């Protein structure tokens with residue numbers, strides 16, 4: 714496994730109440746290990762770590778990364 718780069722980080726800004734920032738485990742088993750709920754206007758600064766290799770964002774939010782900014786979109790109702 715490549716050594717995790719602890720300098721990797723990004724920012725999640727919630728555009729509605731109840732946005733979930735969900736951390737997924739690094740390694741053989743990929744599973745949720747933490748879910749953080751943000752309310753509208755709240756910001757979370759997130760790092761990738763030896764425990765966290767991926768993050769899922771659920772809800773309307775802006776995700777600011779070193780390589781650009783993306784916004785989540787509404788899925789099927």
Ligand code: TRP
Pocket residue numbers: 734735736737747748749759760761762763764765768
């Ligand atoms: N204990 C987790 C870790 O060290 C904390 C964490 C880091 C986290 N990045 C995250 C939790 C992203 C949720 C989403 O890996």
